[in-house]
Amino acid sequence: MMNKGRLEAFSDGVFAIAITLLVLELKVPDVKGAGDAGLGAALLALWPDYLVYAVSFATIGIMWLNHHALFQNLTTVSYALLVCNLLLLLAVCFLPYPTLVLGRYGPTGTTVLFYGVVLVLISLSYRALYYAARPPTGVSGIVGYLTQWNAWLSVGLIGYVIAIALGWYAPIASIGIFAAVAVFYALPSSVKAALQRARNDT
Amino acid sequence: MMNKGRLEAFSDGVFAIAITLLVLELKVPDVKGAGDAGLGAALLALWPDYLVYAVSFATIGIMWLNHHALFQNLTTVSYALLVCNLLLLLAVCFLPYPTLVLGRYGPTGTTVLFYGVVLVLISLSYRALYYAARPPTGVSGIVGYLTQWNAWLSVGLIGYVIAIALGWYAPIASIGIFAAVAVFYALPSSVKAALQRARNDT
């Protein structure tokens, strides 16, 4: 129905831009008059911003990698795939905003909730895309794809929900969980499994 | 006359960037001191911004899809096509600005008018591009292409004009119409028709 190459090129472009735009959300500390040491201290005090930047960067980078694996052996582009792909890009493009809110207000119940909800949306739309690319027997439609169980995909989802709940008690720990999920999907075994699955399933 | 591939690549790049830049227009609420609940309320109160963000995202996404369908079977790149394509990109690249104005001042007669006029310009330049890609017999020149009647293309145009007029009485309803037009062009029947037309007409 549609040329896979141009869909990949468009998606690659969006991933590349979203990942690069994250840096625009870092603001320069306003400490004119505090001297050079004051500026140094202010820059060091922004470490949660840098951490959240790195987590968002890793999340989008890994999402790109898995997107690539998913499209590797794809032969046809269905309407459902097209829509799921746009939903995934919508959520990925939105991520810089909760990243900015989290950086500006620091980790709190609200900022962790906002950031986590967008990660959950990314995770869900990736799940729908995943099954739209290789529809399981007897399942069709975006709702059907969303409700398919998959252990590997659910690690992220479950991690995000725990992080959100934890946000009301220990928001710093939530950031640690977000980072841990990114590291999990970046482990050699995860990456190799994703690339392998893409090769075998289709 | 010109290599189609590089024109597509350049256009894809512009679409991908314009769609990703939209998020930069969302500003963090300034509620330091209002506490975590105050921040949550402020983020929720921004729902019209999120809605307009989603409508602009969908509009550009669908425009990309139709652009792709149009170029699918194209064999030659004429001068008129080149100019119409640049005009379309100009209007698409400008869309983040009225999106920002609409988000900042909320839906009013003026902001809906501004947003709607840019949508009308996008719609008109797409119409010109559409006929520049497949010139109807006996018609040539950008003005000729613009004044060709086409029911499918006109749904958006008519919707936008109604939304603009309605903006002076019920601006929230205008946003609904903008969203409805995006949904209409994203329906399976519209997308399939567009892709089919691209395959048959040329």
Add this chain to the structure above:
Amino acid sequence: MMNKGRLEAFSDGVFAIAITLLVLELKVPDVKGAGDAGLGAALLALWPDYLVYAVSFATIGIMWLNHHALFQNLTTVSYALLVCNLLLLLAVCFLPYPTLVLGRYGPTGTTVLFYGVVLVLISLSYRALYYAARPPTGVSGIVGYLTQWNAWLSVGLIGYVIAIALGWYAPIASIGIFAAVAVFYALPSSVKAALQRARNDT
């Protein structure tokens, strides 16, 4: 020496991004409290910004078009070409900044000078790139390429210098000249000549 395709892809990306970033330089008028009519008047009063936006957009778009024509039949990528290409991209990427200054302070001797100097730099680095792509007999080196005479390339250069000089007396007229140069290079005859030249000369 180097793969032409990836140089084109990188340049296309930079052109696409620079042209799309221009919109970020447009700022929303700050007229909260002035009512809806006040907002409309404020948006209309920004017309010089929109005009400069369109001129910068057209300038980068045409530069992309000519860049494409230049690379069409290129077979080898020399070191001089690589360096000239990076210089051109440097100047093109910088253009949003004088565009912003011109928009913010309106047309004055200083803002027109700043904007014009960057256009002159774009024009000169394109000239160097032009001859680096097809070195004339007996000429080599970036300085040699820069000092080659070419009537078609010089229209822009001469227009820009006149516009800069005029900026101290009638800065609005300068904007008109900048726009006229863009229109000149976008005329069918210019575009066709550029594309033809690219095909014949090599």
Add this chain to the structure above:
Amino acid sequence: MMNKGRLEAFSDGVFAIAITLLVLELKVPDVKGAGDAGLGAALLALWPDYLVYAVSFATIGIMWLNHHALFQNLTTVSYALLVCNLLLLLAVCFLPYPTLVLGRYGPTGTTVLFYGVVLVLISLSYRALYYAARPPTGVSGIVGYLTQWNAWLSVGLIGYVIAIALGWYAPIASIGIFAAVAVFYALPSSVKAALQRARNDT
């Protein structure tokens, strides 16, 4: 294991965006009321910003060039290469931020240190990527790649460390060293050597 083409396309996109975003970090001087001459003086006084902009632009441009040379003859994409590439992109995408800090606060011990540390990170992750692309006999793992000695790669590293140390005494001289390193890697001999090496080693 993975398609090299899409990895190159994604990396090219990120390089192109990072290099173009640099201009967004330049802020318009706020001198309303100082008259046209005052604006001119304010724009001239920003010369350190322009210089740092050019150094960052050159650094990313040269990094792109070497990245291209490295991937030229690559046949397989290993897991280590994938991770090193993401680390390099992370550091390159971050560069606009210290560029902005350096521009805003001028060259001081702290701003030079911050900028220099990010350059060191870029240099180190490029070194890891370099050896991940062509693993030397008996060496494997990112730590192994990082600790391999290479004179050509170390010129930058040593230059950056000297510039950082010098920053506490003569920060302007540090900027000169950063620029000199960029010029060194842009010299015909460096570029040709890099391209040649890419062709021979694999």
